[in-house]
Amino acid sequence: MTEKVSFEAAKNRVDELRLQLDRYSHEYYVLDKPTVTDAEYDRLYHELLGLEEQYPELISNDSPTQRVGGTILPGFEKVIHEIPMLSLGNAFNETDLKEFDRRNRKLTDKNIQYICELKIDGLAISLKYEKGRLVQAATRGDGTVGENVTQNVRTIKSVPLRLKEPYSIEVRGECYMPKNSFVKLNQERDEAGKDVFANPRNAAAGGLRNLDPKETAKRNLNTFLYTVADFGEIQAESQSEALNQLDTLGLRTNHERRVFDSIEEVWQYVQDFQEKRADLPYDIDGIVIKVNDFSAQEELGFTVKAPRWAIAYKFPAEEAYTVLHDIEWTV
Ligand code: NAD
Numbered sequence: 163m164t165e166k167v168s169f170e171a172a173k174n175r176v177d178e179l180r181l182q183l184d185r186y187s188h189e190y191y192v193l194d195k196p197t198v199t200d201a202e203y204d205r206l207y208h209e210l211l212g213l214e215e216q217y218p219e220l221i222s223n224d225s226p227t228q229r230v231g232g233t234i235l236p237g238f239e240k241v242i243h244e245i246p247m248l249s250l251g252n253a254f255n256e257t258d259l260k261e262f263d264r265r266n267r268k269l270t271d272k273n274i275q276y277i278c279e280l281k282i283d284g285l286a287i288s289l290k291y292e293k294g295r296l297v298q299a300a301t302r303g304d305g306t307v308g309e310n311v312t313q314n315v316r317t318i319k320s321v322p323l324r325l326k327e328p329y330s331i332e333v334r335g336e337c338y339m340p341k342n343s344f345v346k347l348n349q350e351r352d353e354a355g356k357d358v359f360a361n362p363r364n365a366a367a368g369g370l371r372n373l374d375p376k377e378t379a380k381r382n383l384n385t386f387l388y389t390v391a392d393f394g395e396i397q398a399e400s401q402s403e404a405l406n407q408l409d410t411l412g413l414r415t416n417h418e419r420r421v422f423d424s425i426e427e428v429w430q431y432v433q434d435f436q437e438k439r440a441d442l443p444y445d446i447d448g449i450v451i452k453v454n455d456f457s458a459q460e461e462l463g464f465t466v467k468a469p470r471w472a473i474a475y476k477f478p479a480e481e482a483y484t485v486l487h488d489i490e491w492t493v
Pocket of ligand 1: 186187189190191196197198199200201203204230231248249250251252279280281282283284285286335336388450474
């Protein structure tokens with residue numbers, strides 16, 4: 163909870179925070195070269211959120227709290243997301259998760275089960291299939307307009323160019339670089355006298371948003387799909403059923419997902435993966451918790467920026483990537 167400050171002081175601080183957060187977002191989303199940790203960004207973001215809660219008259223459309231992601235790079239064709247690609251609300255501790263659970267149970271009488279999914283630390287992509295064929299791949303961009311990266315995504319071997327059924331659907335997921343590919347890439351760059359990447363996410367983003375698909379192909383990128391945006395012929399009543407269907411269609415999903423009845427079990431899963439994360443072959447920065455049943459999701463609805471029926475629990479910053487100043491940034 164933010165300490166109560168005067169309107170004048172709040173206004174000044176809000177202006178300051180917005181400038182700072184906009185600069186960090188540009189470095190992160192556009193340049194793929196963050197200069198602060200995600201934890202630091204999240205801390206400032208929540209300070210802004212707190213001040214805007216105290217003084218709602220300070221909220222403006224261009225505030226980082228009202229917007230998703232970054233802008234699109236010149237050189238890529240634009241793609242309009244007919245169904246917006248949103249962000250997620252964040253939780254940082256057990257109390258935040260309990261509050262999420264309390265609010266859900268207040269807003270719907272439906273029986274609530276939660277599905278926990280690993281929060282893969284990469285960048286969001288959207289894949290469109292028509293009659294079973296991959297016709298378009300796009301980045302999230304600002305959530306409404308993304309970049310057309312179809313040629314680049316076609317180089318990712320786990321992305322089927324043709325589904326097992328001739329369905330017309332749109333699915334979304336995370337594009338990431340496996341840890342071992344990241345280490346190898348940085349070794350090669352270091353030996354070649356080039357700057358190394360700060361983390362696998364930056365390397366994946368730079369690879370996917372490269373104007374030369376041959377460069378993308380060298381990065382050994384991979385994907386986990388986690389959402390159906392346009393169901394087409396898919397029939398599912400819950401997130402777990404939808405993900406099982408994606409598996410059947412040949413799309414790659416993450417199999418660590420679990421469904422639970424209570425927030426206490428969710429908290430246990432979160433803690434388990436906080437311990438196990440270092441042993442996974444890919445980076446995760448948290449756990450995404452979603453209400454599993456689609457009819458309950460529908461009742462809970464959306465805010466301008468994120469679904470109310472999901473939340474991202476963020477792990478504390480990982481030691482290896484917090485020492486940003488010791489790392490040379492890559493272009
Ligand atoms: P987010 O990272 O908090 O969560 C939303 C994203 O999670 C989705 O867009 C999706 O890409 C991803 N995701 C991974 N697995 C998922 C799953 N199973 N289901 C659903 N989504 C899944 O939100 P964001 O809008 O992508 O990014 C904001 C965050 O980016 C900030 O909280 C901060 O941590 C980081 N950031 C850092 C800087 C910096 O300078 N260090 C700057 C801007 C943003």
